[in-house]
Amino acid sequence: MNDYELIDSGNELKFERFGNLKLVRPCAQALWKKKMPKWEDVDATFDRKSLWKTQHKKPSWQVAIGEIALELKMTEFGHIGFFPEHLSILEKISPLVEKNDKVLNLFAYSGLMTLALAQKKAQLCHVDASKTTVDWARKNARINNLEKASIRWIVDDVMKFLKREVKRGSRYDGVVLDPPTFGRGAQGQVFKLERDINLLLELVKQVLSKEAKFVALSCHTPGISPLVLKQIFEGYFPASDFGELVILANKGRDLPCGSFAIFLK
Numbered sequence: 001m002n003d004y005e006l007i008d009s010g011n012e013l014k015f016e017r018f019g020n021l022k023l024v025r026p027c028a029q030a031l032w033k034k035k036m037p038k039w040e041d042v043d044a045t046f047d048r049k050s051l052w053k054t055q056h057k058k059p060s061w062q063v064a065i066g067e068i069a070l071e072l073k074m075t076e077f078g079h080i081g082f083f084p085e086h087l088s089i090l091e092k093i094s095p096l097v098e099k100n101d102k103v104l105n106l107f108a109y110s111g112l113m114t115l116a117l118a119q120k121k122a123q124l125c126h127v128d129a130s131k132t133t134v135d136w137a138r139k140n141a142r143i144n145n146l147e148k149a150s151i152r153w154i155v156d157d158v159m160k161f162l163k164r165e166v167k168r169g170s171r172y173d174g175v176v177l178d179p180p181t182f183g184r185g186a187q188g189q190v191f192k193l194e195r196d197i198n199l200l201l202e203l204v205k206q207v208l209s210k211e212a213k214f215v216a217l218s219c220h221t222p223g224i225s226p227l228v229l230k231q232i233f234e235g236y237f238p239a240s241d242f243g244e245l246v247i248l249a250n251k252g253r254d255l256p257c258g259s260f261a262i263f264l265k
């Protein structure tokens with residue numbers, strides 16, 4: 001079951017369906033013309049000046065993404081609690097994950113990856129700097145009856161957390177990381193992908209177990225092409241796969257959304 005659909009994109013916008021709701025949001029990379037002449041039955045439109053324009057009265061709604069139900073909300077940043085481009089990463093690593101594997105999910109947001117792997121009975125550590133976002137992920141865990149699953153919920157700066165894990169000698173069998181271009185840690189620490197990516201990967205390397213099965217890195221930073229990311233990644237791990245993150249459209253044009261590089265055992 002998948003309640004998500006990219007309907008079309010173009011004119012620096014994207015048109016997507018999340019369950020019953022069809023949303024139009026800005027999309028800087030969609031410099032091409034829309035494929036469909038008219039986008040019909042739009043339930044909500046976001047732009048950075050006037051935020052959301054919608055007749056939809058409910059503050060949140062639920063969608064099914066694979067086996068996981070996610071609560072979505074129209075946030076003031078235009079995000080809604082689900083990044084569809086990250087699904088392809090889940091599809092690549094999920095077959096490797098087995099019961100009791102220790103998996104670290106960094107920059108983990110509203111929890112889709114965490115919950116999908118917890119459902120496979122892996123032991124998850126979910127790290128995000130935003131308490132609001134971690135609370136949202138915990139609510140998603142309850143919605144999926146996973147409140148008793150083995151998940152450590154951590155509100156912290158990823159770099160600070162990793163340095164502590166290195167000191168403690170913690171080890172993981174798999175790491176997923178989807179860092180933003182720019183972010184802030186829980187105490188306001190600044191994260192800048194271009195400045196911090198090498199230290200981030202060095203720390204990830206230090207928390208990997210000898211039997212580690214995967215490291216999956218993705219990013220959405222303009223200028224970090226698949227080859228750039230692969231060559232950074234290869235300073236620390238052999239890249240089994242790398243490429244462009246793409247959301248495939250039903251009728252309209254496919255949407256490139258960043259780069260990924262993955263080590264798979």
Ligand SMILES: C[S@@+](CC[C@H](N)C(=O)[O-])C[C@H]1O[C@@H](n2cnc3c(N)ncnc32)[C@H](O)[C@@H]1O
Pocket residue numbers: 081082083086107108109110111112113127128129130133156157158159178179180182183184185186189190191
């Ligand atoms: C692009 S989202 C990740 C989306 C996620 N991969 C998904 O598909 O659901 C980036 C997340 O990183 C978090 N973040 C930003 N800077 C951080 C930092 N320094 N330490 C920890 N989390 C951070 C944000 O709160 C946000 O939830």
